[in-house]
Amino acid sequence: MFQHVITDEKELREMTGEPSELVNNKVIHHVDENARQFIRQSPFLLLATSDSEGNADVSPRGDEKGFVHILNENYLIIPERPGNKRVDSMRNLLSNPHAGLIFFIPGVEETLRVNGRSCIIADKDLLEKMAHKGKVPSLGIAVEVQECFIHCAKAFKRSGLWKPDTWLPTEERPSAAKMLAEHARLPDLDEAAVTERLKESYTKRLY
Known part of the structure; x- marks a missing residue:
């Protein structure tokens, strides 16, 4: 079907070039105060997981801003609210703990990316901190932060996603x-x- 498929990083880099020094140095390995502030203001994220064979899935998670609990500088907890019971993300995490998150703030064109290892928890004392209207989530996804960094706004600028006149x-x-x-x-x-x-x-x- 395709006549020219890129199969190695050398060829890829010949076409894309190398990242700048700023891009190479922007990644931190914990949640600092800047990242905390972003997460506290975020009502929405995308959660990427894959199973043991590499089959990928991306799932949205949303709630009132600050719904993701910041346990400490190394761990985040995403409450599992009622859904369609497919539990694709959690089933993937049972066999492959690696996960990627992208946090969004409406009107902010930059996003916050977090990559790390995850597990499914049922710790009542922690989940009670994420109760909403008296309802405590029965499960949560705990993410051990390995990478944390800001992603540039180009995708949002090109798409005009936050501009109502484009809707x-x-x-x-x-x-x-x-x-x-x-x-x-x-x-x-x-x-x-x-x-x-x-x-x-x-x-x-x-x-």
């Missing part, structure tokens, strides 16, 4: 209910039925 009008946006109905192909579960199911889930089972 699609409501009538032009993809319908998640339509996609789910057509992908699942279950009897008696059309777009309208899925819409009602999603509405119930979003209003009654967030925590």
